[in-house]
Amino acid sequence: MAAxxxxxxxxxxxxxxxxxxxxxNFFARLRGAVEGRGWRVIFxxxxxxxxxxxxxxxxxxxxxxxxxxxxxxLTCRRRYLGAFWxxxxxAPRWDWPIVAEPFDPDTVPDTAGSFVAGWRRRLWxxxxxxxxxxxxxxxxxxxxxxxxxxxSMSPISMIRQTLxxxxxxxxxxxxxxxxxxxxxxxxxxxxxxxxxxLTVRRDGSMEALATCSRVVTQNSALALHGYFLRxxxxxxxxxxxxxxxxxVPRDGLDAAFAPRPSPAFDRYLYWFLQMRSTNAGRPECEExxxxxxxxxxxxx
Numbered sequence: 001m002a003a004x005x006x007x008x009x010x011x012x013x014x015x016x017x018x019x020x021x022x023x024x025n026f027f028a029r030l031r032g033a034v035e036g037r038g039w040r041v042i043f044x045x046x047x048x049x050x051x052x053x054x055x056x057x058x059x060x061x062x063x064x065x066x067x068x069x070x071x072x073x074l075t076c077r078r079r080y081l082g083a084f085w086x087x088x089x090x091a092p093r094w095d096w097p098i099v100a101e102p103f104d105p106d107t108v109p110d111t112a113g114s115f116v117a118g119w120r121r122r123l124w125x126x127x128x129x130x131x132x133x134x135x136x137x138x139x140x141x142x143x144x145x146x147x148x149x150x151x152s153m154s155p156i157s158m159i160r161q162t163l164x165x166x167x168x169x170x171x172x173x174x175x176x177x178x179x180x181x182x183x184x185x186x187x188x189x190x191x192x193x194x195x196x197x198l199t200v201r202r203d204g205s206m207e208a209l210a211t212c213s214r215v216v217t218q219n220s221a222l223a224l225h226g227y228f229l230r231x232x233x234x235x236x237x238x239x240x241x242x243x244x245x246x247x248v249p250r251d252g253l254d255a256a257f258a259p260r261p262s263p264a265f266d267r268y269l270y271w272f273l274q275m276r277s278t279n280a281g282r283p284e285c286e287e288x289x290x291x292x293x294x295x296x297x298x299x300x
Contacts, residue, residue: 005039006059010046015064019043026078026085026280030062033286034293037300060298067091074296080221080241082119083280084273087292094150094219094238098276103243105264105271112270119269120228130210130229136162137212137231138172139205139220144184151218151237152248156187158236159198162216165257169197170216171208227265244268 009027011019019027020043031041040059044050046066054061054069061073068075068089076087088096120128140155147154153161162170172188174180192198201208205222209215215226219239226233233245234256244263246256273279278288290300 006042007034007039007062008042008044008054008057008059009062009064010044010050010054010066011064012046016043016045025083026076026278029280029285030076030289033289034300036286037290039300062087063091065091074293079273079277080224081123082273083282084277085280086277087289087296089296092150093240096240098240098272099238099242101276103268103271105267108264108267108271108275112266115270115274116228116266123225123228128206128210128229130231132213133211135169135171135208135212136166136214136216137205137208137222137226138162138170138216139175139209139222140172140178141175141218141220142178142180144180145187148237150239150249153236155218155236156191158216158218159188159191161236161253162234163191163195163197165253167197168213169199170195171204171212172198172200173205173208174200174202175220176203227263227269230262230265232260232263241272243272 009019009030011027015024015027018024022028027043034041046063051066051069054073059072061069063069063073063075065077066075068091074087074089075091076085077091077093078084079086086096090096138159144155147157159170159172188200192200209222209226209231210229212231215223215231215233217223217233217235218237219235223233223235223245224241227241227244234248235242235245236248238249242250244265246258246260248256278285278292293300
């Protein structure tokens with residue numbers, strides 16, 4: 001075995017334990033693919049010390065949801081749901097190659113409908129009743145007062161602009177894993193007091209999603225889940241699933257909110273998930289992994 005025929009996979013502690021026991025499907029398939037080519041696989045904890053040391057270690061590296069540390073390293077991330085994974089050169093989803101790829105529904109097989117129906121049953125095993133009650137659903141994320149580099153404006157400004165560009169009621173929900181500051185809550189309360197059409201909730205996201213006319217968000221994954229329910233979206237930040245949405249960074253405010261034909265939701269979801277990622281539950285997973293790594297000039 002040559003010194004370069006080593007792959008070190010850096011993981012958080014919980015994922016590391018699962019991978020070492022062979023209980024994480026994607027990393028088990030990845031390990032099998034690489035070891036099948038004669039490489040050695042090492043699982044290591046993602047620590048600051050390991051990040052600093054990684055460029056000087058022999059072989060190649062794969063980071064989980066972290067920026068690669070050197071030119072022999074890549075990153076990997078689950079594509080929002082299920083066994084769908086991507087291996088990429090950079091960590092931010094909005095900088096992945098798929099962002100610039102055109103989506104052509106005519107290239108997608110007719111099996112897209114059954115694919116989406118199956119995933120809808122997995123996501124909502126007890127069923128979900130959808131209707132249009134006329135409101136906009138706005139799943140909020142974090143840092144409501146900050147305008148970050150991948151956003152067209154801050155989340156607070158997004159709320160203001162949505163109220164200005166639509167006469168519909170807006171139901172905004174807080175992210176359950178975010179710790180909002182007193183200033184953020186005060187800003188939301190001020191907006192809600194000034195606009196009777198704005199309601200801010202701490203829960204109820206699924207009900208608001210199922211009954212909305214459209215989703216407006218920075219880049220919450222709930223917009224992607226909305227595609228399964230045939231809910232159109234307007235996105236205020238860059239992200240990889242922007243193709244069938246109105247996008248403020250891509251189109252500008254007026255165009256993003258302008259009426260448009262109903263997208264090909266089923267075909268898009270099949271293209272985005274099944275055709276543009278690796279499905280760790282499929283027989284061809286190992287060969288897809290090797291093909292991806294070879295596409296990044298790894299000598300496999």
